[in-house]
Amino acid sequence: EPEVTQTPSHQVTQMGQEVILRCVPISNHLYFYWYRQILGQKVEFLVSFYNNEISEKSEIFDDQFSVERPDGSNFTLKIRSTKLEDSAMYFCASSRRGVRETQYFGPGTRLLVL
């Protein structure tokens, strides 16, 4: 069964450093998403992406964040200058279409900013 994969599983970085989190969505999916979950808190929507454009982003997704689909298989989330409060699990998800299509999640990347 196709799965969403994410790398790395864990990332430790120093405050102010740039990090790139990588995702490989399910191959025939066209819509891509990033969510995050701070320890002990709810899963929060960050951004949706379709046709090489951001469809929607949340208030959390400020200028420090960017997303990219650099090739036909990868979908990345970049944090330019990490802050302590960026420490969280980051989940990538994908769906075949946007509306009323099931989103399938990857296993997540645990990001720790020191």
Next chain:
Amino acid sequence: DAKTTQPTSMDCAEGRAANLPCNHSTISGNEYVYWYRQIHSQGPQYIIHGLKNNETNEMASLIITEDRKSSTLILPHATLRDTAVYYCIVRTALRGGSEKLVFGKGTKLTVNP
């Protein structure tokens, strides 16, 4: 914000049915109800979804009331591996044709031996 209300926690004996309720009294006519679960800190796992008819798949059954204001997820024979946080989500449409999932706090289901 989340449009659903769920109990904070529930317990179930292994081998018994687990019935997880969800209230979504403000749901509109074309909004689907989705259920996901999250085991420890893993990625949310899709379980089932429905609009107005009851649904069943290999993981669970979903019973939606006739007025669509509430639903119940049923795990027919709960196992220890079903211990997880279960989220009931009403899909929220975005511009551009995509939809975001708005997660609440969910129900922490503990299956006991």
